[in-house]
Amino acid sequence: MQHSSDRIGALAAALAKAQAEIANPEKSLTATIVSPFPREGVRSFRYAPLSSGLDLVRKCLGQHEIATVQATAIDADSGLIRLTTTLVHASGEWVSSDWPVCPVSETAALSSNESAALRDRLVQEISAIATDEALALWAYQSLPLKNTLTQVDAQAVEAAYLAKLSSDPASQLEDRPAADPGANQGDHEPPLAPLTKAVRRRSKAHLAFVASQPCLVCRASPCDAHHLKVARPRSLGRKVSDEFTVPLCRKHHRELHRHGNEATWWANMQVAPIPIANELWDISPVNAGSTRFGQPTGLNRSGENEPGS
Numbered sequence: 001m002q003h004s005s006d007r008i009g010a011l012a013a014a015l016a017k018a019q020a021e022i023a024n025p026e027k028s029l030t031a032t033i034v035s036p037f038p039r040e041g042v043r044s045f046r047y048a049p050l051s052s053g054l055d056l057v058r059k060c061l062g063q064h065e066i067a068t069v070q071a072t073a074i075d076a077d078s079g080l081i082r083l084t085t086t087l088v089h090a091s092g093e094w095v096s097s098d099w100p101v102c103p104v105s106e107t108a109a110l111s112s113n114e115s116a117a118l119r120d121r122l123v124q125e126i127s128a129i130a131t132d133e134a135l136a137l138w139a140y141q142s143l144p145l146k147n148t149l150t151q152v153d154a155q156a157v158e159a160a161y162l163a164k165l166s167s168d169p170a171s172q173l174e175d176r177p178a179a180d181p182g183a184n185q186g187d188h189e190p191p192l193a194p195l196t197k198a199v200r201r202r203s204k205a206h207l208a209f210v211a212s213q214p215c216l217v218c219r220a221s222p223c224d225a226h227h228l229k230v231a232r233p234r235s236l237g238r239k240v241s242d243e244f245t246v247p248l249c250r251k252h253h254r255e256l257h258r259h260g261n262e263a264t265w266w267a268n269m270q271v272a273p274i275p276i277a278n279e280l281w282d283i284s285p286v287n288a289g290s291t292r293f294g295q296p297t298g299l300n301r302s303g304e305n306e307p308g309s
Contacts, residue, residue, distance in 0.1 A: 004095040011089035014064040022060045025052040065090035072101070079104050110148050118145060119153035123160045135164060136230045136274060139267035165263055201241040206286045213280065215249035216271050223247035226256065230263045231274055243281040246273045 005011075025048035032044045061068065069086045081104055086096035110118060122142060129135045139161065146157055210225040224247070231244035248256065259265040266273050281287065 001098045002095065003097075005093045008093045008095055010091040011066070011087065011093040011095060014066055014089055015087070018060045018064045018066060021063075022056060024048070025056055028052070061087075074104055075100075110150070112150060115148070115150045115153045119149055119156055122146065122157045126157075126160045126164050129164065135161075136263045136266055137272055139263055140270065140272045143267050143270065161264075162261070165261070201243050203242050203284075203286045206242050206281070206284045207245060209284050209286075210245045210247050210280055213247040215252060216246055216273065216276060217252045217269055218249060220249040220251075223249050224253045226253055228262070228273055228277055230266070231277065244274070244277045246277050246280065 027046040027048045029049055030044060030046050032042060034042050058068070067088045069088060071084050071086075073082055073084065074080075075082050078100075080100045081102055083099045083101050084096055085099070086094055088094045122145065125138065125142070126135075129138055146154055149157065207225040211223050212221075213223060214221050215223050225242075225245040226248045227240050227242070228244045228246060229240060231240050256262060256265050
């Protein structure tokens with residue numbers, strides 16, 4: 001919402017002169033983006049730091065007797081924190097604009113004792129989680145609680161979460177070779193049972209069906225069928241089953257790969273992808289005994305010799 005003084009003639013004239021004099025900042029920095037997709041290669045571009053742009057704007061506005069003032073206030077009716085930005089001229093004329101920042105509940109910090117108690121509870125919950133799927137769901141549900149912790153306690157919870165995510169025992173055991181039945185065993189060691197491998201289903205028809213859905217983050221189309229690494233124990237060189245795929249537009253697909261930590265990325269997006277992947281698999285044409293998109297719907301349940309899609 002915009003507000004202003006009764007007259008803004010002098011302010012408008014000063015703003016017009018300032019805008020005519022403001023120049024673009026120098027692009028003094030270089031950024032390089034390494035794409036996760038082999039065909040796209042590496043891209044570089046030059047850009048200007050935000051600080052240089054702010055310096056130019058502040059100096060130019062100041063030369064024309066225009067000041068910028070920002071203040072926050074709590075809207076009791078909506079429960080939102082609002083930011084008000086005001087341009088004030090030496091003549092006394094002004095113009096302002098309001099912007100809703102976030103709910104008050106997201107900034108309600110706990111006392112040190114309350115934060116420590118909640119930190120201990122969250123860390124204990126993390127240690128008791130057994131699967132990546134449950135860990136991702138926990139992150140989605142507990143993010144609002146973590147945001148109320150003090151900075152030190154929030155960092156402790158994040159460290160416990162990342163440690164749990166990187167210590168997945170199932171991913172370390174999945175591709176270990178089975179014990180040789182003919183090998184000599186110690187007198188006090190029982191024979192090792194062969195380890196079973198997780199079934200990885202492959203279906204081009206299902207991937208096409210998932211890609212036809214709107215992006216989970218922005219609802220845009222077309223999409224890629226993204227394989228959820230958090231859905232199953234990781235295995236060197238192979239993707240998870242095609243049943244654990246969700247639609248992501250190319251922009252958010254790249255963003256997820258650049259982030260590196262999938263569970264945290266989904267938690268930041270406040271999306272629980274695994275239940276959605278399960279629902280898409282349930283309604284997929286491969287489970288309806290039909291064909292779609294011109295592809296056969298039969299599943300390859302071994303998938304061991306097929307490259308990941």
